[in-house]
Amino acid sequence: MTLAEIKIETKQLLSKKIDAIELNSLLGMLIEEVTGWNRVQQVVEINTPLTEIQINKFTAYTQALLNDKPIQYILGKAWFMGLEYKVNEHVLIPRPETEELVEWVVDYVHIIAKPLQLLDIGTGSGCIAISLKKVLPECSVTAMDISVDALELAKKNATNLDATIEWIKQDIIHETTLAHSFDVMVSNPPYIPVREKINMEAKVKNYEPLIALFVPNEDPLVFYKAIAQVAKKYLAPKGQLFFEIHYDQGKAILQLLDEMHFHAEIRRDSFGKNRMIRASLK
Ligand SMILES: C[S@@+](CC[C@H](N)C(=O)[O-])C[C@H]1O[C@@H](n2cnc3c(N)ncnc32)[C@H](O)[C@@H]1O
Known part of the structure; x- marks a missing residue:
């Protein structure tokens, strides 16, 4: 699964719960946490496939957001x-x-x-x-x-x-x-x-x-x-x-x-x- 695909899937899951601008910023933070890529690198790497470990981590974070967990507690900072x-x-x-x-x-x-x-x-x-x-x-x-x-x-x-x-x-x-x-x-x-x-x-x-x-x-x-x-x-x-x-x-x-x-x-x-x-x- 590429970064682009994972972003589309996560947006579909969370768009009813979180407004578009906030969601974009939250996704940016989560992707950075999972991949280590900053926002610029996230654009460059948009078609790069993520590893299974990265996908699993990302799915767990998405689930936490769906359960209303604040991003600060998800990231621990x-x-x-x-x-x-x-x-x-x-x-x-x-x-x-x-x-x-x-x-x-x-x-x-x-x-x-x-x-x-x-x-x-x-x-x-x-x-x-x-x-x-x-x-x-x-x-x-x-x-x-x-x-x-x-x-x-x-x-x-x-x-x-x-x-x-x-x-x-x-x-x-x-x-x-x-x-x-x-x-x-x-x-x-x-x-x-x-x-x-x-x-x-x-x-x-x-x-x-x-x-x-x-x-x-x-x-x-x-x-x-x-x-x-x-x-x-x-x-x-x-x-x-x-x-x-x-x-x-x-x-x-x-x-x-x-x-x-x-x-x-x-x-x-x-x-x-x-x-x-x-x-x-x-
Ligand atoms: C609203 S939080 C403020 C935390 C931090 N100062 C801030 O501004 O983000 C209130 C803090 O008071 C602490 N607290 C609650 N009851 C207390 C008590 N009886 N004596 C001392 N601290 C207490 C809580 O553990 C909590 O950390």
Whole structure:
């Protein structure tokens, strides 16, 4: 079977599920993974027959896409702020909105213009902590997660990307012992009320770790409350909290932070949605 034939067959299988432009790009990535050919080589080699091993691999990937598996989990990698991260079923796939949160933190640290102590709470793949360390090498970066599996992968990512991070396995809701105070605490915590699961895309709710996504309907701000409590104890004088938020929880989080004696401001993401909050103690 040639590359051309396999492309036609796969497009027929997937075209009802995935729109043409996205499908083209996904196929390009899968072919590159299977054959090692980049996009230009894929055009040159279009009539080359694939080996049986390559065809079997390609068929398995196509089946995974048909089952809604995100391409990042199929390939085992994702990109965040231009860097490649390993991802697996234990970590959230890094999102572009979160890059904007990192940029906000970086802008703040540049204004302060001093080496600061930074803490990333709920680090997952490590994308926030590692990006901060790469952009701000003079700062000390600590990253926390409750998940041992997530921390294991985050450590691999840090090693691959040559970033020195201090790791803590801790449950931010129930235990909050930190070795020292921090100038910046940043978090993209779980924030989707479980009731929204029914309307979510299968590729998110069936594959991404539930522990990274969902919060109880009756207490959707549980992580913001817990982190703000920790911040009261461990945020250095003039320290700042940075949060990613659910686009329709902005008002409620501002109110919560106000009640907990924080000044807070909200920021929209590039899609125009309320997506980030910065807060400091009054
Ligand atoms: C929305 S994901 C964010 C992952 C990553 N920071 C990112 O932005 O892509 C939330 C992370 O919080 C972690 N988490 C969930 N409950 C936690 C808890 N009680 N204490 C600490 N981390 C927790 C999850 O394991 C997950 O990695």
